[in-house]
Amino acid sequence: MEVRVRYAPSPTGLQHIGGIRTALFNYFFARANGGKFILRVEDTDRERYSDESLEDLYSTLEWLGIKWDEGPVVGGPCGPYIQSERFDLYKKYAEELVEKGKAYYCFCTPERLEEVRKQQVESKSEYQGYDRHCAHLSDSEIKEYLRQGIKPVIRLRVPTEGKTTFHDILMGDITRRNRDVSPDPILLKSDGFPTYHLANVVDDHLMGITHIMRAQEWIPSGPLHVLLYEAFGWEIPQYCHLPMVMGKDGQKLSKRHGSTAVRDFRAKGYLPEAIINYVTLVGWSLDGSTEFFSKEELEKCFTMEGIHKAPAVFDYKKLDWFNGQYIRQADDSRLASLITPYLQEAGYVKNPLSAEDADLISKIVPPVKERMKVLSDVVPLTAFLFEDKPVTDKAVYVAKGSDEEKTGEALQRGSDILLSGLKNGEKEESIEEKLTALSQELGIKVNGVFQPIRVAITNSTVSLPLFDSIRLLGIDETEKRLMRAVKLFEEN
Numbered sequence: 080m081e082v083r084v085r086y087a088p089s090p091t092g093l094q095h096i097g098g099i100r101t102a103l104f105n106y107f108f109a110r111a112n113g114g115k116f117i118l119r120v121e122d123t124d125r126e127r128y129s130d131e132s133l134e135d136l137y138s139t140l141e142w143l144g145i146k147w148d149e150g151p152v153v154g155g156p157c158g159p160y161i162q163s164e165r166f167d168l169y170k171k172y173a174e175e176l177v178e179k180g181k182a183y184y185c186f187c188t189p190e191r192l193e194e195v196r197k198q199q200v201e202s203k204s205e206y207q208g209y210d211r212h213c214a215h216l217s218d219s220e221i222k223e224y225l226r227q228g229i230k231p232v233i234r235l236r237v238p239t240e241g242k243t244t245f246h247d248i249l250m251g252d253i254t255r256r257n258r259d260v261s262p263d264p265i266l267l268k269s270d271g272f273p274t275y276h277l278a279n280v281v282d283d284h285l286m287g288i289t290h291i292m293r294a295q296e297w298i299p300s301g302p303l304h305v306l307l308y309e310a311f312g313w314e315i316p317q318y319c320h321l322p323m324v325m326g327k328d329g330q331k332l333s334k335r336h337g338s339t340a341v342r343d344f345r346a347k348g349y350l351p352e353a354i355i356n357y358v359t360l361v362g363w364s365l366d367g368s369t370e371f372f373s374k375e376e377l378e379k380c381f382t383m384e385g386i387h388k389a390p391a392v393f394d395y396k397k398l399d400w401f402n403g404q405y406i407r408q409a410d411d412s413r414l415a416s417l418i419t420p421y422l423q424e425a426g427y428v429k430n431p432l433s434a435e436d437a438d439l440i441s442k443i444v445p446p447v448k449e450r451m452k453v454l455s456d457v458v459p460l461t462a463f464l465f466e467d468k469p470v471t472d473k474a475v476y477v478a479k480g481s482d483e484e485k486t487g488e489a490l491q492r493g494s495d496i497l498l499s500g501l502k503n504g505e506k507e508e509s510i511e512e513k514l515t516a517l518s519q520e521l522g523i524k525v526n527g528v529f530q531p532i533r534v535a536i537t538n539s540t541v542s543l544p545l546f547d548s549i550r551l552l553g554i555d556e557t558e559k560r561l562m563r564a565v566k567l568f569e570e571n
């Protein structure tokens with residue numbers, strides 16, 4: 080049996096971490112089993128639909144390098160793969176259920192349904208939901224309604240007795256009393272639009288889906304879907320509901336924890352390989368210890384057995400760490416082109432790049448590569464090269480354990496050591512040794528000398544290594560900035 084799995088998002092919002100985690104698990108499971116990964120767009124909710132979401136879906140998967148074997152754009156034997164293009168089909172299947180007696184027409188007006196609901200609330204009735212008013216209409220009653228031009232919805236006839244069990248690979252058997260399953264849910268709306276349940280089940284069947292891996296929030300729909308498969312007489316696919324994605328505080332991951340839209344991560348400068356690697360580890364592991372996986376490796380080694388049952392934590396810091404690792408592994412030339420848009424956006428280099436810009440960027444890459452967590456870090460790290468905004472608050476120069484007076488002296492004597500050393504072609508280690516000796520003489524920590532020098536040169540406390548900064552800035556500009564800081568401390 081060929082494995083066929085699908086990612087079936089609704090284009091009602093941006094692709095987020097939880098969504099692409101589902102996509103990745105399905106994709107890797109298909110690849111590792113020589114199966115097919117299908118993309119299906121579940122756009123039956125026309126009110127919440129947006130073009131932007133659909134574009135975001137395609138561009139996010141493309142950016143991650145997740146190619147679907149069948150789906151929109153590429154087509155396939157079970158198309159179309161966009162539900163709004165399949166509406167006739169759902170109608171046909173809903174009517175088939177009516178003919179079999181498994182579903183029925185309901186002509187209730189919204190007013191009547193509202194009245195029923197109100198009464199249930201008022202009488203604190205144990206029974207909530209549709210009262211099955213139309214469950215047993217006679218043929219002539221139905222004809223009469225239709226003659227009056229009333230458009231019916233089609234409802235599934237949920238058994239009132241018995242239980243329904245659906246099996247989940249991770250969670251085991253989940254059993255519900257049928258009377259607790261939503262009473263006779265709508266399958267087809269009066270305008271002919273299917274509801275999620277109908278379209279989802281019909282498509283999973285017609286598309287030959289063998290395994291359904293989806294978010295745990297769909298577990299409550301499980302029994303209903305099983306009842307639908309049974310009503311049609313179709314084979315039930317295997318279910319595997321994925322562990323919830325939580326923030327570090329144990330609450331469901333949401334905007335409160337930070338950005339969750341993949342687009343935002345991309346904009347900040349996360350690399351796709353870092354996202355793929357880390358997100359796949361949110362609720363999955365191979366052996367409990369291996370952390371680094373390339374996409375190609377995951378395409379081979381992903382297993383359903385490795386999926387965890389317990390909720391998984393999405394840790395932003397851990398993702399930063401992975402991203403830093405991947406940045407350090409990346410090719411310098413690739414990094415050069417990746418950081419360029421950030422520098423252009425900041426107005427530091429031209430668009431298109433001049434030859435000098437390109438040359439400067441290639442020199443920037445090696446030192447920033449060691450310091451960036453995300454690509455956008457390149458802007459604060461290199462701002463000192465493109466704009467000169469001297470720090471005038473003396474306190475910023477003063478390192479812990481030092482004071483203003485010692486800082487002034489460290490700046491003055493340190494600048495001498497540094498500049499004469501550089502001009503005489505002295506080795507960096509030897510200059511560093513002398514600066515360290517100066518700190519000892521002044522009775523302060525090494526940083527008491529280095530911090531003011533760094534702040535003077537880079538106008539910031541977060542920056543590149545000292546000698547890299549000087550190399551990029553040039554000796555004349557370095558001297559100018561050091562002298563300016565010395566003067567600042569000489570004043571008053």
Ligand code: GLU
Pocket residue numbers: 087088089121279292293294297
């Ligand atoms: N369209 C549903 C969603 O957005 C799909 C759920 C499922 O995979 O069955 O999550």
Ligand code: ZN
Pocket residue numbers: 184185186187211212213214
């Ligand atoms: Zn009714």
